[in-house]
Amino acid sequence: MSILTTGFGKAGRAWTWFTREFLKVTLLRVAFVALILIATSSWIKVRTQTYFSAMTMPPSFRHVDVIHREAFLLEYLRAHNLDENTVVVFGDCVTFGHGVKRSYTDYLEIPGKRVVNVSMQSFQVNLMSVALDYAIKQGVTDFIVQLHPFENYPAEQGSWTSITRSNPTNSGTDPESDLDYLKQSRVNWRVQSVAQNPKLYQIGLFEVRKPWIEFSQYLRYDFLSKLKIFATRYAFDDWSGLDKTYYSYRTFRRDNFKKQLPTERQISIIEKKPAFWRYFIVKDKEEFVKLANYASVPKRLATILNDKGLKGVFIMVPTFTKVMAEYSDLSVKDMQTSAEIYGNIVRAENQKYINLLEDPELTAHMYHYDNLTIEGQKLMGKKLSGMLAEEFK
Amino acid sequence: MMNAPLKYVTKELFMGVIWAFLILLLIFAPGLWAEAVDFVYANF
Numbered sequence: 001m002s003i004l005t006t007g008f009g010k011a012g013r014a015w016t017w018f019t020r021e022f023l024k025v026t027l028l029r030v031a032f033v034a035l036i037l038i039a040t041s042s043w044i045k046v047r048t049q050t051y052f053s054a055m056t057m058p059p060s061f062r063h064v065d066v067i068h069r070e071a072f073l074l075e076y077l078r079a080h081n082l083d084e085n086t087v088v089v090f091g092d093c094v095t096f097g098h099g100v101k102r103s104y105t106d107y108l109e110i111p112g113k114r115v116v117n118v119s120m121q122s123f124q125v126n127l128m129s130v131a132l133d134y135a136i137k138q139g140v141t142d143f144i145v146q147l148h149p150f151e152n153y154p155a156e157q158g159s160w161t162s163i164t165r166s167n168p169t170n171s172g173t174d175p176e177s178d179l180d181y182l183k184q185s186r187v188n189w190r191v192q193s194v195a196q197n198p199k200l201y202q203i204g205l206f207e208v209r210k211p212w213i214e215f216s217q218y219l220r221y222d223f224l225s226k227l228k229i230f231a232t233r234y235a236f237d238d239w240s241g242l243d244k245t246y247y248s249y250r251t252f253r254r255d256n257f258k259k260q261l262p263t264e265r266q267i268s269i270i271e272k273k274p275a276f277w278r279y280f281i282v283k284d285k286e287e288f289v290k291l292a293n294y295a296s297v298p299k300r301l302a303t304i305l306n307d308k309g310l311k312g313v314f315i316m317v318p319t320f321t322k323v324m325a326e327y328s329d330l331s332v333k334d335m336q337t338s339a340e341i342y343g344n345i346v347r348a349e350n351q352k353y354i355n356l357l358e359d360p361e362l363t364a365h366m367y368h369y370d371n372l373t374i375e376g377q378k379l380m381g382k383k384l385s386g387m388l389a390e391e392f393k
Numbered sequence: 394m395m396n397a398p399l400k401y402v403t404k405e406l407f408m409g410v411i412w413a414f415l416i417l418l419l420i421f422a423p424g425l426w427a428e429a430v431d432f433v434y435a436n437f
Contacts, residue, residue, distance in 0.1 A: 033409045033412045
């Protein structure tokens with residue numbers, strides 16, 4: 001060292017201090033470092049626990065970076081201490097609340113049971129499987145699953161079968177994809193979240209964050225967000241007297257009412273494309289039933305619950321079908337058919353099915369697709385409390 | 394002033410705090426960088 005330190009004045013003395021004092025490994029120093037690190041990580045753990053246990057529903061997954069969703073979900077579940085007296089509720093937007101601060105699960109009372117809301121906000125079967133796997137390991141036997149009647153036949157076909165590997169929402173639905181799906185659900189989710197996150201790429205074991213954003217992505221999300229084009233949507237909450245919402249005006253969703261092309265037009269467009277695109281079209285109801293029985297969210301979850309001898313109640317959410325029919329290319333009959341088919345699938349797997357589609361009391365409290373106001377959520381909680389009082393015993 | 398053993402322990406504690414800080418910085422560096430990038434893209 002002397003050759004480095006000689007003749008460099010203060011810098012030389014700093015170097016001497018660095019090498020002789022700072023880099024010296026002593027037992028006491030190592031002990032202090034270990035103590036500080038243990039204290040810090042314990043404090044972080046307690047802080048995380050407090051943060052997530054204060055929530056009655058998981059964080060807004062749609063706005064969480066894909067790569068963090070699994071970690072957030074597991075932290076949330078750990079904070080809620082699942083056990084055999086817990087009823088876990090899976091769902092998407094209705095269970096999440098969407099626009100209201102508390103969803104129906106807060107008003108759901110089941111004697112002798114504690115309700116834990118694990119809404120995915122957007123229906124993500126892979127992520128849901130991670131939660132299901134964790135819950136089963138904690139001894140949970142009772143589950144409530146909220147379902148949707150949505151999606152038209154071509155879209156169902158696209159999202160359920162052909163694009164299953166690349167679609168994070170439904171990729172876990174193919175029953176023949178692997179033998180013990182739940183066991184590797186975390187790995188599946190991990191691989192997919194990296195694959196679909198435009199900000200991340202993978203080098204070997206490392207996930208690397210791109211320090212830039214593609215221009216189109218910037219244009220679509222960041223630039224348009226700045227213009228507040230969609231911000232007016234959740235002003236609705238203010239008018240309806242809700243002082244607090246999960247959606248601030250900054251975190252509005254981007255998928256709003258959109259008039260889709262009629263089904264015939266969609267099909268005619270697809271038919272002009274190369275032949276393999278025709279595979280995406282479902283011809284009729286029979287084919288739809290066949291597909292739904294082969295690969296669908298209700299089928300997958302009901303099969304798992306039935307195979308493991310667990311209890312599941314599947315709830316079809318209320319929907320104001322007439323408004324849906326007006327603003328999309330879904331017909332009222334499509335939605336009713338969809339609800340009926342899911343019911344058959346679920347019942348075939350010995351699970352209970354409650355159909356609240358077009359429930360007159362609840363649909364009176366709707367304001368967007370299938371979203372309920374706070375009064376609607378209260379009513380739904382009360383209604384289900386009555387229906388499920390004898391169910392989980 | 395301080396006696397020798399106390400001086401030694403104080404010095405080691407001081408070094409320990411710096412070491413722990415640097416280790417934590419190393420652990421959280423990717424996250425902090427990611428947050429910084431997010432912050433820049435979200436606000437500028």
